Amino acid sequence: MFNFTLLATTTLLALSVSGCAMVSVGSVSSEDYLSARRGDVLTTGQLSASARTALQVVGTNEGRCNTNISECRKLLIASIGLSDEQRLSTISELWLQEALQNEEAQKLEPANDALKAATLSAYLESAKHAYAYLFFTGRTPDLRALEDRQAQVRDYYNFSTQQAVVGLFNRYRDQLEQSVSQEKTYLLDFAPWQVSGNTAGISLSHKGQLPNELLAASSLTFKGLRNQYRRDGLGAELVAVFADSVVKREDENKPWSETPFPSVTVMLHFPGNSVESVLEGKRVELQGFDPHRNSSVDVRGIRVPLAANFTSGYGLWLARSGFAQESLLSLIGRSETLDKPRIYLMQPFDPNRRVILMLHGLASSPEAWVNVANEVLGDEELRQNFQIWQVYYPTNLPLPFNNREIREAVNATLKNFDPQGKRRASTEMVLIGHSMGGVLARLMVSNSGDQLWESVLDRYNISEQREKRLRQKIEPFVIFDAMPQPTRAIFIAAPHRGTPYAENRFARFVSGLIRLPATVLSRVTEIGQLLVNPNEASNEPLVDSFNSIKNLSDQDPFVRESSKLPISSKVTYHSIMGNDTPGVILEASSDGVVPYASAKLEGAASELVVNSWHSVQETPEAIVEVRRILHEHLNRLQESQR
Numbered sequence: 001m002f003n004f005t006l007l008a009t010t011t012l013l014a015l016s017v018s019g020c021a022m023v024s025v026g027s028v029s030s031e032d033y034l035s036a037r038r039g040d041v042l043t044t045g046q047l048s049a050s051a052r053t054a055l056q057v058v059g060t061n062e063g064r065c066n067t068n069i070s071e072c073r074k075l076l077i078a079s080i081g082l083s084d085e086q087r088l089s090t091i092s093e094l095w096l097q098e099a100l101q102n103e104e105a106q107k108l109e110p111a112n113d114a115l116k117a118a119t120l121s122a123y124l125e126s127a128k129h130a131y132a133y134l135f136f137t138g139r140t141p142d143l144r145a146l147e148d149r150q151a152q153v154r155d156y157y158n159f160s161t162q163q164a165v166v167g168l169f170n171r172y173r174d175q176l177e178q179s180v181s182q183e184k185t186y187l188l189d190f191a192p193w194q195v196s197g198n199t200a201g202i203s204l205s206h207k208g209q210l211p212n213e214l215l216a217a218s219s220l221t222f223k224g225l226r227n228q229y230r231r232d233g234l235g236a237e238l239v240a241v242f243a244d245s246v247v248k249r250e251d252e253n254k255p256w257s258e259t260p261f262p263s264v265t266v267m268l269h270f271p272g273n274s275v276e277s278v279l280e281g282k283r284v285e286l287q288g289f290d291p292h293r294n295s296s297v298d299v300r301g302i303r304v305p306l307a308a309n310f311t312s313g314y315g316l317w318l319a320r321s322g323f324a325q326e327s328l329l330s331l332i333g334r335s336e337t338l339d340k341p342r343i344y345l346m347q348p349f350d351p352n353r354r355v356i357l358m359l360h361g362l363a364s365s366p367e368a369w370v371n372v373a374n375e376v377l378g379d380e381e382l383r384q385n386f387q388i389w390q391v392y393y394p395t396n397l398p399l400p401f402n403n404r405e406i407r408e409a410v411n412a413t414l415k416n417f418d419p420q421g422k423r424r425a426s427t428e429m430v431l432i433g434h435s436m437g438g439v440l441a442r443l444m445v446s447n448s449g450d451q452l453w454e455s456v457l458d459r460y461n462i463s464e465q466r467e468k469r470l471r472q473k474i475e476p477f478v479i480f481d482a483m484p485q486p487t488r489a490i491f492i493a494a495p496h497r498g499t500p501y502a503e504n505r506f507a508r509f510v511s512g513l514i515r516l517p518a519t520v521l522s523r524v525t526e527i528g529q530l531l532v533n534p535n536e537a538s539n540e541p542l543v544d545s546f547n548s549i550k551n552l553s554d555q556d557p558f559v560r561e562s563s564k565l566p567i568s569s570k571v572t573y574h575s576i577m578g579n580d581t582p583g584v585i586l587e588a589s590s591d592g593v594v595p596y597a598s599a600k601l602e603g604a605a606s607e608l609v610v611n612s613w614h615s616v617q618e619t620p621e622a623i624v625e626v627r628r629i630l631h632e633h634l635n636r637l638q639e640s641q642r
Helices: 004-018 030-038 049-057 062-067 069-078 084-108 113-136 148-181 275-280 312-319 323-331 366-377 380-385 399-417 436-444 451-459 464-478 505-513 518-531 540-544 557-562 620-640
Strands: 186-190 193-198 213-216 236-241 256-258 263-269 283-289 296-299 302-305 342-345 354-359 386-392 429-434 486-492 572-578 606-610
Touching (some): 049 069, 084 113, 084 148, 113 148, 113 283, 148 213, 148 236, 236 312, 366 380, 366 429, 380 386, 386 399, 399 436, 399 464, 436 486, 436 557, 451 557, 486 620
Parallel strands (some): 354 386, 429 486, 572 606
Antiparallel strands (some): 213 236, 236 263, 296 302, 342 386
16 A cells, blocks of 8 residues: 655655755854954954855855965956955955965075065065055945955055065165165065155154164064054054164264154055056055154045054163163163263154153163053054153262253253254153152252252351352252243152162162262362362262262252252142052151152142052053143143134
8 A cells, every 4th residue: 555654755855855955043152253254364364254255256165265376366356246345355365365375384495585575476466456455446445444344454455565565675675775875766676566665754863774674563562561552544563673772872962862663654555547557567656654743644535544553662662772781780880871861752853742751760761661651652642742752861970960961961952853942842841750850850840049059058168269169160060940841740759858768778788889970970079179178077978978879868968958949830740659658647658768758749730649669650540640640731731722
């Protein structure tokens, strides 16, 4: 008997096998969803979902494409089933994939020049196709602003430009050096490519010089910096390296140095008036920018943001500085490079940005400001309106000497860059000083009148004959006016009235190790001979006690008298202190080195006490307060200009 049920079941099974495929549904985590949407050859090593879709449209897949990328690109070029955006973005990604594979192969064949050339050419092709996608397809970048694919293609352009520019620099450095020194447009014949460009758009301080190195900012990581600050946009983020180290004997007549590690952003332009002409060409134009001065760039009449990295150059400067060892050698008079204050500009001088002048403390260096400076650079509004100058000075010198010589160094720097003193950079300066640097900052904005000079006369029995000669010798150090440029100051853990810490056994031991430079020692000796009556006592004890640590003692006559000097009425000042003595009333507290009573200043516009040891400037609370004060300063300036 015919089994109808068996027949029906068999028929249904046959239909399920031979008929249309059935669709099933599943679930995916948000992490996997985002990874599938946004992952690509740069982030995962695999082609993006957009590229895989394009490959399926032309009848191939990622696996077959990996075995013959060249044939895969030909399929994409020939297909009429893809839009220009799909085709160009996928080809850019495939060229990038080939370049990355070549770089891996180079590790096994480092001397293979043909492979190096092929890698560079692949990066240029990737950048060119990304460039064509961004600026020569039907939709302009603003119409794709929220699309993941455009963000990916921007990254292909930026990374390929970065690798190509660094590779070309390393390959043709000698040829480039001659062109740059003559300020000519350079032309590199990198067959089949012709690469041209000039450095006119880069406001670097090292004109007529070529960097020793070009480093990709993305390749640098730093310990000790809490954050790295950059700006999204178009272009390769690079650091130009002009020096192997920072600490070296500089020109005695030039007490300033613009950063030897400036940030640079580089663009590659591919000439043409259409997608076809851009893709057929083998010409590329290189254009460099100072990202501190340029925040956007015009490409074919379209204004796009310029990529930038504001931390890597600064981090590299500190990492290669040698400051840690040199600052200690300087303290004991063993430094061969630092015998006078130096001003380090953290970016090429900008006449339209106000100056923030930072002064470190005893046995320290600009490293004391590592995160303070970086956080200021990371604040867009502050970065657009301020430039940071770091003072590096020998901390073995007595306070009066450093006060005078830092003033001279700052004035010489300003005069060099702004001889008339009319530009914005020469006005409304902000001083930020930590510890001994705070005491020096206070001296720089104080008026001495004859107060310090008269205190010297009161302290010593000086004959009229010696008084005239003494005044001639001592006047530059005890009679001074407030510097005219600063109008705001931030004193951080500053022992304005000295500290008993300078009198303890360890401080006295270190003080005994301090040696003054010969030029300073001779001046101190001359002054000592005039101060002390030769018939009454020797001047040796006076000379031996005249150094920076003794100056910071709460028993030191100079620091006690200078704490009474009036601060210029045009200067708004603020105090930030540490408190490392829990359970003690504020008036009796200390940061472990400086008592609150010594750091406190009457008339301060604000005062912040942070639970911290003496290095309070590195705490998040202090950094936030510094930024608040800088914004307050900026707002006041903007209001006064309305």
